[in-house]
Amino acid sequence: MGTFLCCAMHPILIVDDNEDIRELYGTCLRGEGYTVLEAEDGQAALDTLHQTPQVPCLVLLDLMMPIMSGPEFLKAVRETHRLASLPIIVISAGGQPSDAPGANRFVRKPLDPRALVALVLPGHDAGWYWLHARRALRPWRDEGLAEAAEAYNRRRLAVPQAD
Secondary structure, three states, X not given: OOOOOOOOOOOEEXXXXXXXXXXXXXXXXXXXXXXXXXXXXXXXXXXXXXXXXXXXOEXXXXXXXXXXXXXXXHHHHHOOHHHOOOOEEEXXXXXXXXXXXXXXXXXXXXXXXXXXXHHHOOOOOOHHHHHHHHHHOOOOOOOOHHHHHHHHHHHHHOOOOOO
């Protein structure tokens, strides 16, 4: 597993339309001393990148989002001179690495928070932060990691019932 070493002085941008995922990843990374920026879609992320004077050290990006998708965001970033070398890890439940041209890495959801921290801080044990993050998440409060992943997938795949 390749790693991306980030300096805690530079923020990490989390781009995902799922608030629970942003909260989970953000809690883990803040626990390691990082500043975390969040965006709910690619357009909001681009706006954040253009308004932030300091380029983040890393972007964690979902593929399937409203307004501007992950692939559209990747294309826009790679075409912007100031952002072209920005490391981007795609973390997505769907798609293939070929769906994310320009990404530095493709990882499947659900991603264990310890693996997330290992991508940023090689050789670090993030177990304590996962426990802290799990308590912070309202829908996943008392569930274990496997149960949290199953709950996330059930909500993601849920189809509204017709009356």
